[in-house]
Amino acid sequence: MSIFVSFILAIISSMLIDNVVLSRFYGICPFLGVSKKVKSSLGMGIAVVFVIILATLICWPLYNFILVPAGIAFMDTVAYILVIASLVQLVGLFIKKFSPTLYKNLGIYLPLITTNCAVLGVAQGNTDQGFTFLQSLANGIGTSVGFLAIIVVFSCIRVRLESANTPKAFKGLPIALITAAIMALAFIGLQGLFSGIQL
Amino acid sequence: MSKEIYLVIGISVLVLLLITFIVSFVLYVKTPAPKGCEDMKISEEKCASCSHSECSFYKKEGQE
Numbered sequence: 001m002s003i004f005v006s007f008i009l010a011i012i013s014s015m016l017i018d019n020v021v022l023s024r025f026y027g028i029c030p031f032l033g034v035s036k037k038v039k040s041s042l043g044m045g046i047a048v049v050f051v052i053i054l055a056t057l058i059c060w061p062l063y064n065f066i067l068v069p070a071g072i073a074f075m076d077t078v079a080y081i082l083v084i085a086s087l088v089q090l091v092g093l094f095i096k097k098f099s100p101t102l103y104k105n106l107g108i109y110l111p112l113i114t115t116n117c118a119v120l121g122v123a124q125g126n127t128d129q130g131f132t133f134l135q136s137l138a139n140g141i142g143t144s145v146g147f148l149a150i151i152v153v154f155s156c157i158r159v160r161l162e163s164a165n166t167p168k169a170f171k172g173l174p175i176a177l178i179t180a181a182i183m184a185l186a187f188i189g190l191q192g193l194f195s196g197i198q199l
Numbered sequence: 200m201s202k203e204i205y206l207v208i209g210i211s212v213l214v215l216l217l218i219t220f221i222v223s224f225v226l227y228v229k230t231p232a233p234k235g236c237e238d239m240k241i242s243e244e245k246c247a248s249c250s251h252s253e254c255s256f257y258k259k260e261g262q263e
Contacts, residue, residue: 062212070209071202082216089223093230100233 007138014142017191020118021150022184027118031151032176034112041155043102045148047110051087052119052147056140058083059123060133080123088114118147154180 020026027048034044059080067073092110095103113119122143126136157179166175 066205066209066212069202070205072206072209072213075209075213079213079216082213082220086216086220086223089220089227093223093227096227096230096232103233 003134007134010135010138011142011145013193014139015146015149016187017193018142019146019150019187020121020143021147022180022187024121026121027116027147030112030116031147031154031180032173035151035155035158035176038152038155038159041151042148044112045151047091047113048116048119049144049148050091051084051113052122052144053137053140054087055080055084055119055123056126056136058087060126060131060136063127076127077120077124080120084119084123085114118143150183154183 014020018024021028021031030044030048035041062079062083063073063076067076067079088110091113095110122140126139131139154176158176161175161179170178
């Protein structure tokens with residue numbers, strides 16, 4: 001199998017089979033908090049994609065070429081948090097300066113990306129599982145696009161649920177959590193789609 | 200290269216990251232908000248389901 005095919009399969013695998021929200025339960029805060037409207041969930045998802053991919057590109061070389069040779073690999077979490085927080089501030093600064101429309105839609109949600117544990121989880125997972133750079137990149141792209149897809153699909157369902165005839169006790173967050181649980185069950189069905197992917 | 204040099208480089212990179220964060224944070228705070236976004240208020244439809252207590256808008260509303 002060529003590297004390109006393996007790369008694509010690894011992206012699809014971490015996007016659907018090992019979905020960050022539904023199978024690892026990372027990033028639940030924005031998943032529930034910013035999924036009431038499709039537009040804001042799309043903006044949040046795109047910002048998370050950007051930050052996760054950039055954080056992956058920076059954190060893997062930082063760990064393998066600087067922290068490990070220096071013997072301070074135990075400082076990885078601190079370094080990753082600094083990288084992610086700086087990236088979020090820089091992305092926010094760029095949006096604030098050059099894209100007023102996007103800032104208007106996303107401005108108050110931007111700082112939430114720093115507290116999205118999916119971003120830190122991807123960077124930490126890449127090093128904990130000893131991924132190569134290509135595997136880390138595939139994992140970063142797959143995870144972030146998986147997050148984007150799930151939050152958008154979930155917000156579409158929530159918009160429809162608002163007009164549905166839901167029992168009073170289930171209105172709002174309870175029915176949203178039940179929906180998320182059913183989605184997680186549906187995604188379990190995809191497990192075993194690919195196996196033994198080597199990059 | 201000896202391990203000491205790697206250690207110095209590693210610590211320098213961490214300090215550099217910290218400085219980058221502080222500088223980017225200060226620049227973000229000092230950059231004026233775009234026209235029409237100067238006084239963004241909590242949108243009931245957007246924020247109703249969120250209880251993120253660290254959100255700056257959540258705090259602002261709580262103080263008023």
